[in-house]
Amino acid sequence: VNSISLYSNTQVASYPEIAADAGSNVAVAFIDDRLTTNEEVRIKRSPNYGSSWLASAQVSNNAGAADLEETDIAFTHGGTQTGWITVCFQFGTSDNFGYYYSSNSGSSWSYGGIFTGATDENNGTIGARRDGNAVTVAYNADPGDMVMFTWASSSTPTNFSAPVQINDHTSTGLWRPSAGWIGSYSAIMYSNIGPYNVYLDAFNFTGNEDVTTGAIGSCRNLRRL
16 A cells, blocks of 8 residues: 655644545545635545545635634535535634535535524535435534534535424534435434434434434434435
8 A cells, every 4th residue: 555645744724534426536625724824625636546646726715714624525426526525614703614516526616605504503514425416414503503404416516405403402512413325315423412322313214313322212304315
């Protein structure tokens, strides 16, 4: 196994995230301020399964000098290689959770907007359906430490569904809910406060399963894709 240095002298505000499309493209999204005054979302991409890497490219345009945190990246795996990068923008005491999208496997990116639903949105993740053209997004929203859910498809990458609350148990607001899929159904894992149980919710569940104890409670079903 060969080791490849993706970037050196790192000044990364949060952990980088990696994703691959259905072709040979692999991409790493991260936050850095080495080449600009303000923190920016950047991407490092390989067109050949990671054998070699292109120079990193700037994705965001952080003219407002917001603090950026919590990037995540996903590519759909169907016929259209659409990608999304999510990121939290911290302006003063407020958090906004937004995204960028690409329709060409990450070669270029456009700003898509922010996910709405409460005063503050943060701690977000995005997960692509393995055998389809859609992504699930989950994030925390305050006040109330709500776990919010939305989804979009590659054919309309900026047309996310109206965010809805899916948690029946109060979220911790400390750890990011994990967005993913169970077959053709969106699925989200999140943790609640005292004791710290982990719950898994999906559209085709008839209950909200505590994956730490196996307990079943009521749930608000997610939208089926």
